[in-house]
Amino acid sequence: MSWTKEDLQQLVKTKLADRRFIVVSNREPYIHILSGDEIQCIIPASGLTVALDPVMQACGGVWVAYGNGSADREIVDEKNRISVPPDEPCYTLRRVWLTKEEEEGYYLGFSNEALWPLSHIAYTPPNFDENNWDIYKKVNQIFADAVLEEIGDKQAFVFIQDYHLALLSRMIKAKNPQVITAQFWHIPWPNTEAFRICPWGEEILDGLLGNDLLGFHIRYHCDNFLETAKRMLESRVDNERSAISRGGRTTLVRPFPISVDFSRITRDAAEAEVEEEMEEIRRRWQLGDEFIGIGIDRLDYTKGIPHRLNALNKFLAKYPEYRGRIIFFQLGEPSRVHIKKYRELNSEIDDMVEELNWKYQSGAWKPIVYIREHLSPATLLAFNKLAHFCIVSSLHDGMNLVAKEFVSSRTDEDGVLILSRFTGAARELTEALPINPYATDDFAEAIKRAIEMPKEQRQARMKKLRQVVEENNVYRWAGNIISELANLGL
Numbered sequence: 001m002s003w004t005k006e007d008l009q010q011l012v013k014t015k016l017a018d019r020r021f022i023v024v025s026n027r028e029p030y031i032h033i034l035s036g037d038e039i040q041c042i043i044p045a046s047g048l049t050v051a052l053d054p055v056m057q058a059c060g061g062v063w064v065a066y067g068n069g070s071a072d073r074e075i076v077d078e079k080n081r082i083s084v085p086p087d088e089p090c091y092t093l094r095r096v097w098l099t100k101e102e103e104e105g106y107y108l109g110f111s112n113e114a115l116w117p118l119s120h121i122a123y124t125p126p127n128f129d130e131n132n133w134d135i136y137k138k139v140n141q142i143f144a145d146a147v148l149e150e151i152g153d154k155q156a157f158v159f160i161q162d163y164h165l166a167l168l169s170r171m172i173k174a175k176n177p178q179v180i181t182a183q184f185w186h187i188p189w190p191n192t193e194a195f196r197i198c199p200w201g202e203e204i205l206d207g208l209l210g211n212d213l214l215g216f217h218i219r220y221h222c223d224n225f226l227e228t229a230k231r232m233l234e235s236r237v238d239n240e241r242s243a244i245s246r247g248g249r250t251t252l253v254r255p256f257p258i259s260v261d262f263s264r265i266t267r268d269a270a271e272a273e274v275e276e277e278m279e280e281i282r283r284r285w286q287l288g289d290e291f292i293g294i295g296i297d298r299l300d301y302t303k304g305i306p307h308r309l310n311a312l313n314k315f316l317a318k319y320p321e322y323r324g325r326i327i328f329f330q331l332g333e334p335s336r337v338h339i340k341k342y343r344e345l346n347s348e349i350d351d352m353v354e355e356l357n358w359k360y361q362s363g364a365w366k367p368i369v370y371i372r373e374h375l376s377p378a379t380l381l382a383f384n385k386l387a388h389f390c391i392v393s394s395l396h397d398g399m400n401l402v403a404k405e406f407v408s409s410r411t412d413e414d415g416v417l418i419l420s421r422f423t424g425a426a427r428e429l430t431e432a433l434p435i436n437p438y439a440t441d442d443f444a445e446a447i448k449r450a451i452e453m454p455k456e457q458r459q460a461r462m463k464k465l466r467q468v469v470e471e472n473n474v475y476r477w478a479g480n481i482i483s484e485l486a487n488l489g490l
């Protein structure tokens with residue numbers, strides 16, 4: 001049976017009763033920016049906010065996040081709050097302000113130059129800087145103060161998101177031990193050998209063990225965490241219960257595979273606006289009967305974009321009969337561009353696209369169209385619907401929602417998903433074509449297989465994929481987390 005928004009609302013009403021429901025994350029779900037004289041509201045390209053927004057729309061409550069939009073301050077009330085979503089307000093966004101120095105040290109420096117590469121096995125070494133770590137701690141305290149203010153003297157359940165806020169639960173409980181906290185770690189948890197190089201590993205582990213419940217996407221990441229705690233920290237690890245006790249308190253460690261709002265995507269995909277977008281894309285790129293491939297990513301070195309381009313190169317070299325008959329759209333929103341590694345990735349992709357197009361282009365045809373900008377949800381849906389195949393080639397990925405969005409948008413039950421084995425999503429989406437992004441020849445063969453797959457097989461696979469995502473949608477994810485907390489005697 002699949003979970004609905006109403007099921008989740010009902011659960012929250014009965015289980016949370018009159019507790020305040022507070023979500024905390026670094027990234028905010030709606031960013032207000034100045035565009036000329038006007039204030040524009042945009043939805044960031046972030047798997048976390050895309051997944052949490054429908055949950056908040058169902059549950060109501062307060063979402064505390066860093067306000068980094070150029071017009072964010074102009075639009076909030078005196079308590080730094082604003083009701084969202086803009087067209088149908090149903091929950092409160094409470095913005096926290098950070099200085100440039102704090103953003104650099106906590107967000108770019110420690111979160112994304114240390115913890116991000118530490119958690120992903122993508123062969124990019126983390127950079128541990130003591131000053132950044134100090135700022136990281138300071139900013140966690142800023143978030144804790146904002147959360148405590150939102151709680152006031154009420155009972156509360158605080159749902160903390162991700163690796164930016166590893167110390168938050170301890171800081172909240174130091175001032176208000178009644179609060180119940182759960183934290184979801186949206187990226188992989190590495191094995192102990194990888195994690196132990198972090199100079200402040202013990203403090204991070206201890207911070208996370210401030211939570212009553214700690215969630216990861218898959219069992220494998222939970223097991224890595226249990227093992228890391230056992231080896232690095234004074235604690236009692238109960239593998240059978242998947243629980244860790246430290247200082248008289250217990251943290252349950254559980255897998256909760258995150259997902260998307262399947263029914264909403266399915267509904268949105270049928271909108272006239274999306275049909276119009278599809279027409280516009282066909283017209284703009286003069287599409288005929290070519291095979292269309294797509295890749296949609298936040299431009300990040302963990303997403304394996306150069307590996308994908310290598311495979312496309314191999315495919316075109318080995319099967320020249322497909323030259324002129326395939327167009328691959330790489331859509332990418334620039335991300336974390338103040339970090340050198342990300343700038344280097346951007347120029348590497350630029351060079352590779354240039355090289356590939358130069359090598360194979362003939363007449364008006366080029367194999368790769370690279371669109372490096374923020375696209376609207378309707379445009380993304382249009383590309384998802386137009387594609388014969390979608391490539392997700394992450395080197396390591398907690399879940400990957402792009403794969404689940406592709407499946408949800410295919411109301412025609414057609415299209416082939418080529419999916420890296422190294423994503424959390426690969427555990428559930430077993431009817432996708434699995435690839436190892438490092439194995440270029442096999443990857444190129446998977447592209448050929450996707451293009452040549454008979455219609456009945458494509459449809460049979462897509463039908464099964466859709467059943468999986470429909471059943472395991474984002475409401476089930478949130479519902480399972482809240483039910484687990486309720487079992488703790490909430």
Ligand code: GDG
Nearest residue numbers: 045046047048050186297333374375397398399400401402
């Ligand atoms: C982290 C974990 C985990 C992309 N370009 C645009 C745009 N997007 C949207 C996609 C998708 C989201 O961004 C990316 O989500 P992912 O899940 O693929 O990746 P991360 O941001 O790395 O997310 C990941 C996730 O957290 C949730 O737990 O799955 O493993 O790394 O929704 O559609 N959205 C818009 N314009 C774009 O140009 N509007």
